[in-house]
Structure formats: C-alpha cells, structure tokens
Amino acid sequence: MASVPTFNKVGYSTVQNRLNCNGNVHLCKSRSLKIRIFEERAKSGFCKLVTRAVAAKPELNFSDPDWKQKIQDDFERRFNLPHLRDVIDVEPRPTTFSLKARNPIGEGNGSLSSGWNGYVNDDDRALLKVIKFASPNSAGAECVDGDCSFIEQWVHRAGPRKMIYYEPSCVKAAIVTCGGLCPGLNDVIRQIVFTLEKYGVKNIVGIPFGYRGFTEKGLSEIPLSRHIVQNINLEGGSFLGVSRGAPTTTEIVDSIQGKGIDMLFVLGGDGTHAGANAIHEECRRRKLKVSVVGVPKTIDNDILLVDKTFGFDTAVEAAQKAINSAYIEAQSAYHGVGLVKLMGRTSGFIAMHASLSSGQIDICLIPEVSFNLDGPNGLLAHLEHLIETKGFAMICVAEGAGQELLEKSHATDASGNAVLSDIGVHLQQKIKRHFKEKGLYADVKYIDPTYMVRAVRANASDAILCTVLGQNAVHGAFAGFSGITTGTCNTHYVYLPITEVIKSTRHVDPNSRMWHRCLTSTGQPDFH
Numbered sequence: 001m002a003s004v005p006t007f008n009k010v011g012y013s014t015v016q017n018r019l020n021c022n023g024n025v026h027l028c029k030s031r032s033l034k035i036r037i038f039e040e041r042a043k044s045g046f047c048k049l050v051t052r053a054v055a056a057k058p059e060l061n062f063s064d065p066d067w068k069q070k071i072q073d074d075f076e077r078r079f080n081l082p083h084l085r086d087v088i089d090v091e092p093r094p095t096t097f098s099l100k101a102r103n104p105i106g107e108g109n110g111s112l113s114s115g116w117n118g119y120v121n122d123d124d125r126a127l128l129k130v131i132k133f134a135s136p137n138s139a140g141a142e143c144v145d146g147d148c149s150f151i152e153q154w155v156h157r158a159g160p161r162k163m164i165y166y167e168p169s170c171v172k173a174a175i176v177t178c179g180g181l182c183p184g185l186n187d188v189i190r191q192i193v194f195t196l197e198k199y200g201v202k203n204i205v206g207i208p209f210g211y212r213g214f215t216e217k218g219l220s221e222i223p224l225s226r227h228i229v230q231n232i233n234l235e236g237g238s239f240l241g242v243s244r245g246a247p248t249t250t251e252i253v254d255s256i257q258g259k260g261i262d263m264l265f266v267l268g269g270d271g272t273h274a275g276a277n278a279i280h281e282e283c284r285r286r287k288l289k290v291s292v293v294g295v296p297k298t299i300d301n302d303i304l305l306v307d308k309t310f311g312f313d314t315a316v317e318a319a320q321k322a323i324n325s326a327y328i329e330a331q332s333a334y335h336g337v338g339l340v341k342l343m344g345r346t347s348g349f350i351a352m353h354a355s356l357s358s359g360q361i362d363i364c365l366i367p368e369v370s371f372n373l374d375g376p377n378g379l380l381a382h383l384e385h386l387i388e389t390k391g392f393a394m395i396c397v398a399e400g401a402g403q404e405l406l407e408k409s410h411a412t413d414a415s416g417n418a419v420l421s422d423i424g425v426h427l428q429q430k431i432k433r434h435f436k437e438k439g440l441y442a443d444v445k446y447i448d449p450t451y452m453v454r455a456v457r458a459n460a461s462d463a464i465l466c467t468v469l470g471q472n473a474v475h476g477a478f479a480g481f482s483g484i485t486t487g488t489c490n491t492h493y494v495y496l497p498i499t500e501v502i503k504s505t506r507h508v509d510p511n512s513r514m515w516h517r518c519l520t521s522t523g524q525p526d527f528h
C-alpha cells in the first residue's frame with residue numbers, strides 16, 4: 001500500500017486517469033479503496049502505469065529501508081513553495097478577500113459567518129503523479145510477481161488563503177507581459193486587476209513592453225483599474241505590450257525598489273520565468289518584501305509540469321483555418337500538395353494537436369522526430385505514394401522541425417533564442433524539384449499563417465483558464481509566496497516553485513501515446 005502523506009488532497013480520479021484501464025471507471029467513496037483497486041489492477045497486469053520510472057534523484061539505494069521516504073523528502077523539498085517568511089519577519093493577518101460578493105448597501109458586507117468556506121489551506125495538495133518502482137530484486141523496470149512500490153507526489157493547491165501577508169490598501173502591484181504574444185494575455189491582466197481590487201488594492205500599474213519597461217527611457221507605468229481593463233479581453237495581443245531582451249536583474253530590482261512595487265505579476269514563457277526567478281532571488285538577497293508570481297504563457301505549450309499553457313488551445317484552433325484552406329486548395333488541384341507551417345520552435349505540440357484535430361493531415365513533422373526526405377523510406381517517396389493512391393496530400397510542419405536538413409543560422413533574437421532556418425520554404429522547394437526531376441506533376445500550395453495563430457483573442461476554454469490563473473496569481477501573492485507560478489496539474493489548480501518549471505523545456509515525447517495517436521491518425525510511416 002502506498003504510504004499516506006498527512007496533507008489534505010484532491011485528485012484521486014487522476015490516479016485512474018494514469019492507468020490504461022480500458023476506460024473502466026471506479027466510483028469509490030473511500031480513498032484507500034481507490035488506491036487499493038489501483039494497486040491491485042496494476043499488479044494483475046490488467047492496467048499499466050503510464051508514468052515513467054523516476055529519475056534517480058536522490059541516489060537510490062533499495063537496500064536502504066528509508067529509500068521511499070528519501071524520495072518523498074527530496075520531492076517535498078523541491079516543491080516546497082518559497083515564502084516571504086523564509087527571509088524576512090512577516091506577520092499574517094486575516095484576509096480581506098471575500099468569497100461572497102459584497103453587498104454595497106447591506107449589513108455585514110462579505111461576511112462568511114455561515115455557509116460555504118472556500119479558502120484553501122496551506123496543507124491542501126493536488127496529485128502531480130504516481131511513480132511506479134519495480135521490485136528492487138528485478139533487473140529492469142518491470143514488476144516481478146506484482147512486486148511494485150508506488151510513490152505519490154503531491155503539489156500545493158492554488159487559491160485564496162484565510163491569512164494574508166499584506167495590508168491591501170498599502171500594496172502597489174505591477175503586471176508585466178514578456179516574450180511573444182499569446183492569446184489570453186489580456187484576460188489574465190484583467191483578472192489580476194479585478195482580484196487585486198477585490199482584496200482592496202488601489203495602486204495597480206502595468207509595466208509597458210515587457211522587462212524593458214522597467215528601465216527604458218520614455219516608457220512609464222500604465223495605471224490599471226477595473227474600469228480601464230474592463231473590455232481588454234475582447235481583443236488579442238497585450239494591453240501592456242511585450243518585448244524580448246531585457247535589462248539586467250539588478251537594474252530591474254533597482255527599478256522595483258524605486259517604484260515601490262510590492263507584488264510583481266509576470267506573464268511569460270520559460271525565458272520570462274527564468275527572469276522572474278532571478279528577480280525573486282535578488283529581492284530575497286536584498287530582503288525586500290516583494291512577491292514575484294508567474295503565470296505561464298506560451299502558444300508552444302513547452303512549459304514543464306503544467307497540463308497546458310494558456311493560449312495553446314486557441315493557437316491550435318486558429319491553425320485549423322490555415323489547414324482547412326490548404327486542404328481545399330490541395331484537394332481541388334491536380335496532384336495537389338498542401339503544406340502548412342506552424343509555430344513551435346523546439347516543441348511540436350501545436351503541429352501535433354492541429355494535425356490531430358483537423359483530421360486532414362497525412363504527414364505531421366515536429367522538431368522532436370527527425371526525418372529523411374530522400375530514399376525509399378523518405379518523405380518524398382511517401383508523398384509520391386499518396387499522390388498516386390489518394391490524388392493529393394497534406395503536410396503540417398512545425399517551424400523547428402528538420403533543422404538538421406538546413407543550413408544552420410547562427411543568429412539569435414534579443415532574448416538569445418536561436419533564429420531558425422525556414423523549413424517550410426525548404427520543403428516547398430524540395431517537393432517541387434523532386435516531382436519535376438521525376439517527370440511527375442505536383443501542384444504545391446504552401447501556407448504559413450505565422451502570427452495569425454497567436455494574434456487572436458482567447459477562445460472560450462483559454463478564457464476560463466486565464467480567468468482562474470489570473471485570480472490564483474493574486475491569491476498566491478497575498479498568501480506571501482514569491483518565486484512561484486500557477487497552472488493546472490491533472491486538472492487541479494496548483495502553485496509550483498518557478499525553479500521546477502524552468503529546469504528544461506517541455507517536448508513532445510516520441511514514445512508518448514499522443515504522438516502515436518497522431519501517427520495512427522495521419523497514417524504516416526517512419527521516414528528513415
């Protein structure tokens with residue numbers, strides 16, 4: 001039986017989600033029964049855990065009777081949320097945030113004396129993952145005679161706390177949006193402002209054009225209020241503006257001190273979060289009472305641990321237009337080849353999901369899976385086969401795919417990200433040349449929607465995600481956390497230390513079931 005940690009948890013259904021159980025769902029009231037069924041089904045071989053074996057951290061020594069505890073302790077240490085009280089003396093006070101709408105004329109405004117109390121306790125956890133360990137006696141990762149051990153890993157639930165660490169009327173809060181655009185930025189800004197005001201914060205500002213706005217001459221703070229941000233979610237882009245490249249951390253923290261900022265909400269991708277963590281560390285070093293809270297943003301969905309980043313869903317949806325247009329062109333042309341290039345620098349999530357959702361793609365190419373163009377197993381031979389058998393073909397390529405086939409560009413953007421060579425144009429030329437050399441006819445229709453997939457307003461599901469993330473970011477800051485970010489893990493809203501999400505970039509796992517579902521859907525072979 002898995003050891004039972006002592007905090008309050010949600011997320012048992014996700015234990016079953018992690019099993020390949022032929023869709024069987026157990027509705028068990030008792031938590032221990034759920035775990036037992038889960039373990040027995042795993043033992044019987046009927047279900048297989050899809051979580052990967054844990055990386056050897058800390059060094060695993062199965063003969064040590066405390067090996068399980070040591071893994072748990074290491075996890076607890078890494079996922080413990082950094083808090084203001086770690087470095088300065090701060091006293092908690094009862095929250096001013098009310099879960100009920102305030103009655104502007106009634107008595108006992110916002111009183112919670114009776115009824116639902118929806119505050120989250122610091123002890124509340126959501127399930128991140130269940131890890132299977134094979135028997136110490138078995139050589140490989142498989143359990144011998146069902147002799148497996150399971151370790152559950154739980155992360156901190158996000159949401160409003162009963163005790164807060166700031167006096168709202170004295171707080172100055174700032175919001176900054178960095179990196180590339182992403183649908184939903186305005187929704188998050190709006191919700192942060194609404195929630196801050198609900199706590200009673202009066203001084204809210206936006207930093208213009210990303211981290212640059214802290215120091216660049218001629219750029220000044222943008223005052224924010226419910227009235228100002230009321231309708232900004234109706235448009236894409238960022239109300240505050242974005243940029244790449246940045247001043248140094250020291251300059252940014254000097255500016256934070258100079259401006260008297262107490263809470264900084266940072267909306268951005270992996271680079272932005274690395275910057276946010278550096279700012280948080282510098283504030284700690286200077287013993288400043290400043291909470292730095294991130295909200296992961298990127299259409300590429302390349303942030304570790306969280307289920308998905310906001311904007312990703314919308315980008316996938318926006319890509320459908322391009323795919324559908326290319327499909328109509330290709331299908332209507334004699335020997336048509338529709339080619340669509342989508343964003344995704346090092347991670348192919350947009351291309352994979354757009355291919356899966358459209359159902360119109362024959363070949364999906366992502367950065368994580370290399371491919372050959374030539375030879376009997378190459379992409380061009382498969383294209384010929386598709387044209388012969390189907391009459392036309394559709395390709396969806398992520399911008400970061402096949403870079404090894406191209407001349408490397410050594411350029412970087414202002415943030416230091418590599419500038420990629422153009423795989424879309426390369427494929428277009430190669431396909432044209434190949435068919436010409438073979439004396440075959442092919443009509444290649446190339447569509448590169450570029451910024452059109454991200455310069456749109458958030459769709460309904462992203463808008464909801466943004467709403468909750470924006471609100472939770474504010475709750476996290478008032479709870480005294482700093483150096484954290486917020487997202488969903490197994491559908492539950494959580495806080496994570498930034499250090500854990502910036503350890504690396506999230507990629508499509510070529511051995512994942514999702515990539516194999518994509519291959520099943522496209523019917524493409526291995527191009528090697």
Ligand SMILES: Nc1ncnc2c1ncn2[C@@H]1O[C@H](COP(=O)(O)OP(=O)(O)OP(=O)(O)O)[C@@H](O)[C@H]1O
Binds near residue numbers: 269
């Ligand atoms: N390692 C780092 N340390 C400190 N700041 C960083 C770091 N990497 C990037 N930044 C800063 O963070 C900001 C955004 O970075 P970047 O342009 O890489 O976008 P991103 O946040 O990764 O989002 P996107 O998904 O659009 O790429 C820039 O101002 C950049 O200078």
Ligand SMILES: O=P(O)(O)OC[C@H]1O[C@](O)(CO)[C@@H](O)[C@@H]1O
Binds near residue numbers: 180181244343344
């Ligand atoms: O041209 P920009 O604004 O630097 O951004 C392009 C990049 O930003 C993203 O949209 C997000 O990282 C990538 O998919 C893309 O490569």
Ligand SMILES: [Mg+2]
Binds near residue numbers: 179
């Ligand atoms: Mg990035």
